[in-house]
Amino acid sequence: MSVRIDALGHRFDGGPWLFRGLTSTLEPGHVYALTGPSGSGKSTLLAILAGWIQPAAGTVERSDSGWVTWVAQHPHGVAHRAVLDHVALPLLARGVQPRAAEAKAQRLLERFRLAERSHHPFSALSGGEAQRLMLARGIAAEPSLLLVDEPTAQLDRRTAATVDAVIGELAREGTVVVVATHDAQTRDACTDRLDLEDYAA
Amino acid sequence: MRWRAITREAWRNVVSGTSRAGIVAVVLVTAAVGLLLTDLFAVRGIVDRVDEFRSAGADVLVFSAASGVDPVRCEGIASAPGVHAAGAVRRDPDRYISTMPGSSIPTYEVSPGFAAVVHAAPAEGVGVVLSRELATTLQVVPGGGVHVLADGSGPAPTRVAGVYDYPADGRMSGFGFAMLVPTLDRGPFDACWVRQWPQSAETEVLLRSVAVADAGTDATPPELTQLNTSLGRQLDARALFLERPTRWLPLVGLLVAAAVGFAVVRLRRLEIASARHLRVPHGAQVLGVVLESCAWAVPVLLVGALAGAWVASSGVAADRGSTMALAMLAPIGVVLGGIAGSVLGVVSVRERALLRYLKER
Numbered sequence: 001m002s003v004r005i006d007a008l009g010h011r012f013d014g015g016p017w018l019f020r021g022l023t024s025t026l027e028p029g030h031v032y033a034l035t036g037p038s039g040s041g042k043s044t045l046l047a048i049l050a051g052w053i054q055p056a057a058g059t060v061e062r063s064d065s066g067w068v069t070w071v072a073q074h075p076h077g078v079a080h081r082a083v084l085d086h087v088a089l090p091l092l093a094r095g096v097q098p099r100a101a102e103a104k105a106q107r108l109l110e111r112f113r114l115a116e117r118s119h120h121p122f123s124a125l126s127g128g129e130a131q132r133l134m135l136a137r138g139i140a141a142e143p144s145l146l147l148v149d150e151p152t153a154q155l156d157r158r159t160a161a162t163v164d165a166v167i168g169e170l171a172r173e174g175t176v177v178v179v180a181t182h183d184a185q186t187r188d189a190c191t192d193r194l195d196l197e198d199y200a201a
Numbered sequence: 202m203r204w205r206a207i208t209r210e211a212w213r214n215v216v217s218g219t220s221r222a223g224i225v226a227v228v229l230v231t232a233a234v235g236l237l238l239t240d241l242f243a244v245r246g247i248v249d250r251v252d253e254f255r256s257a258g259a260d261v262l263v264f265s266a267a268s269g270v271d272p273v274r275c276e277g278i279a280s281a282p283g284v285h286a287a288g289a290v291r292r293d294p295d296r297y298i299s300t301m302p303g304s305s306i307p308t309y310e311v312s313p314g315f316a317a318v319v320h321a322a323p324a325e326g327v328g329v330v331l332s333r334e335l336a337t338t339l340q341v342v343p344g345g346g347v348h349v350l351a352d353g354s355g356p357a358p359t360r361v362a363g364v365y366d367y368p369a370d371g372r373m374s375g376f377g378f379a380m381l382v383p384t385l386d387r388g389p390f391d392a393c394w395v396r397q398w399p400q401s402a403e404t405e406v407l408l409r410s411v412a413v414a415d416a417g418t419d420a421t422p423p424e425l426t427q428l429n430t431s432l433g434r435q436l437d438a439r440a441l442f443l444e445r446p447t448r449w450l451p452l453v454g455l456l457v458a459a460a461v462g463f464a465v466v467r468l469r470r471l472e473i474a475s476a477r478h479l480r481v482p483h484g485a486q487v488l489g490v491v492l493e494s495c496a497w498a499v500p501v502l503l504v505g506a507l508a509g510a511w512v513a514s515s516g517v518a519a520d521r522g523s524t525m526a527l528a529m530l531a532p533i534g535v536v537l538g539g540i541a542g543s544v545l546g547v548v549s550v551r552e553r554a555l556l557r558y559l560k561e562r
Contacts, residue, residue, distance in 0.1 A: 047556055052552075052553040052555070052556060067480065069478065070478065072556075072559055074559060074562075076472075076475060076559060076562070078214075078219050078472050079219075080217035080219055081213065081217050089210070089479055090479040092206035092209070092481075093479060093480040093481040093485070094480055097205075141479045
């Protein structure tokens with residue numbers, strides 16, 4: 001999937017423009033770092049790309065109807081459900097047999113260094129673990145477009161590097177990845193950059 | 202999403218407490234049992250009123266026409282729909298009993314069906330039927346005998362075929378201390394008594410047809426009365442049942458359970474929207490919530506059935522089957538409402554509102 005962004009702009013209820021005139025094409029195999037100061041509209045742009053918000057100006061066109069997954073900045077899971085269940089759910093949803101889904105989910109958890117936590121409830125995870133779980137779960141949905149909001153904000157440098165590496169691997173597998181981030185190391189790990197400051201009104 | 206995966210998810214949501222099935226079960230079982238007991242006891246009140254009405258003889262109609270009632274036509278009414286017994290009665294000269302020769306006994310000749318009208322128990326075989334007060338005074342029981350003195354002749358041994366209750370509770374006087382003498386005579390009688398339930402205007406028409414030609418006089422025209430008017434003329438048990446205020450309780454249960462089901466599912470809106478964002482199909486979520494609902498629906502139905510069985514066995518109504526059917530209305534309403542509310546809750550969750558749900562956390 002590629003995403004064509006044309007003269008995109010947004011503001012809420014007639015307020016000041018967050019950004020305007022954003023034109024770009026997001027291609028598979030690339031990881032786009034979405035940067036800009038707080039309040040510049042990074043999360044809003046992700047929501048527009050997800051199709052949840054209608055932009056005030058411009059258009060977003062996807063080349064096909066591939067799946068879009070958005071991973072929120074603040075982890076949200078089902079408190080009493082096991083970590084493994086969270087990652088297996090998107091696989092089960094696509095018709096994968098439970099046993100195979102659990103095996104695949106376990107491998108994804110290993111990628112994010114969460115294998116030993118697979119049978120713990122979500123509520124037992126630390127903030128960083130929960131953040132990684134959300135990424136693992138989002139990837140399990142096998143999206144064509146992965147939108148990630150501040151994925152390393154709660155992680156130490158070593159774990160953040162692991163996450164950056166996994167995101168890079170995903171892009172190489174053909175996923176379009178957009179990462180909203182303040183983190184310089186994560187930004188540098190991305191192949192491309194969209195700085196909303198360049199499109200501020 | 203495969204059926205097995207849906208059941209797996211539903212089961213895990215129940216056992217992990219995610220679906221809050223335990224608290225929902227407690228709330229809805231309490232609501233269902235409370236509602237069903239309230240309704241059943243309201244019905245019990247109606248049944249008690251009917252029992253009181255009937256046991257007081259208020260269900261007996263009396264057509265009076267001095268020497269103007271055809272006993273054959275009167276007895277024939279017993280075969281009419283809703284009529285339980287019919288019989289004719291006429292005043293006869295007082296008799297005397299050998300054991301209390303100083304007291305005259307008010308005596309009535311009655312057609313064979315009359316004993317059933319006054320619930321003479323048991324009234325079998327040949328013999329007189331005594332009021333309870335007279336039988337107690339004479340210390341006789343059905344099957345026993347008394348020596349009746351009549352017309353100045355010697356005492357004639359007479360079998361007591363039955364005894365009937367006739368308390369002074371507002372019913373027509375004259376039969377509380379009396380003796381009924383069955384007769385097959387087809388001559389005119391003074392009155393025709395009919396016990397009917399439920400009450401019917403058609404029976405009144407039939408009753409008026411028992412009058413012989415030129416029945417009654419200008420001074421005492423034929424009249425149709427109720428044996429006991431102290432409890433009112435009419436008691437429409439069907440209307441009382443159908444219009445009882447508690448008839449709406451199953452609907453109330455349905456609405457309350459729908460609100461509970463909706464609210465509990467809406468508490469999970471972030472989880473549901475998130476799952477949908479992860480490709481879980483809409484239909485699978487609806488089916489999953491319905492399956493999860495079984496965790497509280499089964500206890501609601503079981504406890505409801507147990508409560509209904511308990512009430513039925515305690516004799517609230519004569520018909521246990523009807524009592525059970527009535528008892529299950531509220532639990533069934535609660536279950537249907539709860540499931541409908543839960544499904545509505547799932548359907549109302551929007552994937553595109555995921556951001557808003559996150560902010561509302």
